[in-house]
Amino acid sequence: MINYDEAYANVLSHTLDFDQESVSLGHCNGRILAEDVLADRDFPPFDRATKDGIAISSKGLEKGVRTFKIEGVASAGMPQHTLHELHNCIEIMTGAVVPKNADTVVMYEHLNIKDGMATLLQDVKKAQDIHFKGSDVVLGTVLLPKNTIIGPAEIGILASVGKSEVRVKKTPKVCVVSTGNELIAVSETPLPHQIRRSNALSLCAALQKEKIEATSIHLKDEKATIKKELSQILKTYDVVLLSGGVSKGKFDFIPEVMDSLKVKKVFHRVAQKPGKPFWFGIQPTLKTIVFSFPGNPVSTFANYHVYFIPWLCRSLGIEISREEVVLDGSLEVHLPLTRFVQVKTENKKGVLWARPVRENGSGDLTSLVHSDGFICLRPREKAYEKGEVVPYIPT
Amino acid sequence: MINYDEAYANVLSHTLDFDQESVSLGHCNGRILAEDVLADRDFPPFDRATKDGIAISSKGLEKGVRTFKIEGVASAGMPQHTLHELHNCIEIMTGAVVPKNADTVVMYEHLNIKDGMATLLQDVKKAQDIHFKGSDVVLGTVLLPKNTIIGPAEIGILASVGKSEVRVKKTPKVCVVSTGNELIAVSETPLPHQIRRSNALSLCAALQKEKIEATSIHLKDEKATIKKELSQILKTYDVVLLSGGVSKGKFDFIPEVMDSLKVKKVFHRVAQKPGKPFWFGIQPTLKTIVFSFPGNPVSTFANYHVYFIPWLCRSLGIEISREEVVLDGSLEVHLPLTRFVQVKTENKKGVLWARPVRENGSGDLTSLVHSDGFICLRPREKAYEKGEVVPYIPT
Structure with a gap:
């Protein structure tokens, strides 16, 4: 078992290059620029x-x-x-x-x-x-450097310089795979021992924010099925996000199946809560990255934001956002684990205060809607106190 | 000419109700819930x-x-x-x-x-x-109240309770209208006195963030054309966002045309910078709202975020975000105007510092890509100093 900082560094050392593509100006909102955009004339072009x-x-x-x-x-x-x-x-x-x-x-x-x-x-x-002509910028100035995130203001610039087509980074092809025999479709009525699939849909919605339209597949906990399906998935996608199947249970086949499919384990199990059984690997021939998250909703959600989002930013060449908040409450440490605690932030006079959200364990899906992010509490001897500044991962 | 607070209050007193619609779970990301969503069983449903x-x-x-x-x-x-x-x-x-x-x-x-x-x-x-069964929530609990913004965590909840179809607020039908004979299409090569259209495309991109796919129309500065086209637009859309044509120029026909189309002027001209010539009105029979922004890029962008976004939030029944930042620099007042100054914020130890962005007047489109919002400086006798807490409007 490795610690959070080691796991994070390991994930970031396995980024991919997704190549580029041209998209029309009307479809580049939220994408990452893959070229420097220059002023094609002075701005303004005349007095x-x-x-x-x-x-x-x-x-x-x-x-x-x-x-x-x-x-x-x-x-x-x-x-x-x-x-x-x-x-x-x-x-x-x-x-x-x-x-x-x-x-x-x-x-x-x-x-x-x-x-x-x-x-x-x-x-x-x-x-x-x-x-006056050229008083904003002169012809040839780099208005938007490569790796800029394209938003409404950038679209104004792109329009001004005549970019009907824009070179942007491709986004990865992502497959979200859920496992677990207890899971049924949203449209079905569950038996007492069943629950509806929710993690995969949450992940797909989160990926939409990143302009990724993921494919979602559900697999039963049967080793042969999982192996057969994952074999195809690894060939088709750049990234596989799995939810479930990495614990120590008798039906947690993922690590074993990954091994048989020549997916190299980078690490399995991180000294963190939630999400200890997190498994991360790469298929070196296919260059497919596998994030295998524990199946509890809070674990999946935390790991996605703690590891996958920075990995995506680094792969796309954009800055990883680093935010801090002031703790509005005190929290225990759980040595030797790094804790990711759900919080609700509030801006009070320019200071971001983070109040811990009551959560009934990592299976408590309902707690996620009351929080807007996780704070990261690294292990240390003494408890965290109100007023301390801690890292914050927005969700 | 009215002041900013009066203009803001006037805009918010003219909200619309956009009605509801059902969308599939896969298409409700970012929409506003129009119904209370209850737990259909205990969570978890079994020990x-x-x-x-x-x-x-x-x-x-x-x-x-x-x-x-x-x-x-x-x-x-x-x-x-x-x-x-x-x-x-x-x-x-x-x-x-x-x-x-x-x-x-x-x-x-x-x-x-x-x-x-x-x-x-x-x-x-x-x-x-x-x-334990029901330890998160019990059957019948409101998990997501009406007017919740649906994000990835909410989609997890909706999936869990079997909502394949979700009742959401409709978004308004928006038409973005640009005017100005100097404007040409992005794909065209401008003559020395021409510039490419950019404001309308920026606005459409900003509206996409709100899940609104707006229609964009360009009109030449000809009174008869503007009147004929706007007459149709007012009948077809809930909201018209205009950029340009509201100044004191000989070809600024918008106020006059609005009057002839029975659009009641709520106000014209606000004691603010940028965006003083802002015109706001309503066609009471058609219930169409008209935001007519001055044509300068920074003016349009500021007015959209200062007035339209809060109006949209209030109309949709969601909270208007109120943020504050700490000023990292000193700024002059321009009595009697309220100033909206472009800033770049930085989170330092949980405090949001806002550094003013150098801007070459409200025509300086290029400045917008260096800022992430506007601060609001109400008129007062003395200058604003570093360390003061001021309202912040993210863009």
Whole structure:
């Protein structure tokens, strides 16, 4: 049995490279960028009015002109106008190109307009209310580096530089496998000794957040069946997430079957609670990674977030989020185990307080809906006290 | 011109009820529950072994029995066994029903098994390693109240109680309308005075997070076209999000067109930066809500998160998230405006610090990718200082 830090390091040393693909701009939300995205022109691409009003030349101002004859109107989407006289102006709308020979914009609120003449009502600063060409970024600047997570703001940038198609990292093909003869389909009515499958559906829903549409398969606790099915699954998928079958029970065939399918065990059993029987391995020829989680709902959920999510982030080239919270309660240590305790966080004046959620053991599925993450309590001599800062793994 | 708090209150007093629909369990991730979900049986539904080992009767223990004859094996998915003798035991696997007449489980690690006999290696507590029927929740308990946001843990619960179909709130039909003659399609090559559409695509991507697949339409700045198209849009959608056309420019037709289409203006112009020209209204007959945001990227993005998201939460019956952060920098006030300043947050020892992001005005699309939210600085006499706690709106 290894400890949590060893298990974590082992998992992260077995990442995969999922390759790349092109997707349309409308389908890249939440994906990971696989290329640097450069500015294809200056931003903004022209001197752009940021107010509605008039465009003038500061040379006219310097000569004492305060009333300007309106010689035209420039609105967004029109090619650049030219201002012909220092005592003239061009009416200009937000987003329009500042006319040639003009270098200052005055908004309507600071003007009196009458009979085709605009008179300044207050002092004007040269170059005011213009968003100058290239003042945000210049052509060729890396706007979005490779490995950026694409969200709404990034999609705005991608649109601006004309990326109808975007190179993104592929996501892994994931198969979620549940085992256990007590499990029946959601649509069935359980006998007294049966329960409906829930872990696999939870995992598939969690994977959707990562833009992974997983396949879910249920296997009965029969060694031959498990071996036959897993043999195919290992060939078809990049990652297999198993739930159940890794304990010490007579029907916990997973470790033995994995061995027979040449899946190399990296480790089995971690000094942690919940999720002690966690089994992790790799099929080196097929390069398939196997996360085999204990079947209790809280164990599966904790292990998925503690190990699989960082593994996925590292494989995709994105940062592993590291958060901390302040403990709002005291908690016992269970030497020599690392504890993952369900908590509900609350932001109080900018401080994230984490209150432990009452949980009736790792089989207590109902506790998961009252928490928003796990805190990680490494083993040590003394109990954890209210006010201590501890690592937090959001779910 | 009204202030931010008045504008916010006005927006929240015009919520809609979107009705309900049934969706399959596989499609309810991220949706809002429209019914209370009850436990259809006790959880767990039977006394359940939580370890692999043997099940015994504590009456045998009391009589001094320490070595038990194995009379059978109970695994998960088998109907309940019966233990026939006090000095006998039944081998039991995690998840199995505890046999009739048994009330205690001893794990393999605490046993010596030889020749069909199991001998205790250490002290045993009555009732240990059993997850008792109904100890999590009893039949009829509300497991998930109406208005719960459905995530992976909730999907586990819904699966457990057999909800193949789930009643959820409908999401509104949203149309995102951009205006502006300078805007061209992403796939086109812009002339020097043109830019590609980006706001509408950003908004659509942001709406996907809320499980809303919006329609996006672009309109040229021509009054007749805008009126004709908006007339249809108002009839077809619950919500219209407009970007552009609400400033004081000669081609900012939106307020006038809204009036002609009997969309009642609730307010126009808010004492805020960015996004001062924000226009908000309702078509009372059609019950269509119109959020008309100024066209600058940062203005649109800020207004969407400051007003639309709370409006959506309130309409769906879910809590509006209220977060606070600690300011990592000092910021000027711009009396009498409320400022929404882009920030990047960092969790340091459980405290969320917010560092202002350098931004080159509200047209600076590129700044949005460096921030993760806006802080809200209400107008007051003195500047905001490092260390102050301020409201934070995540993006």
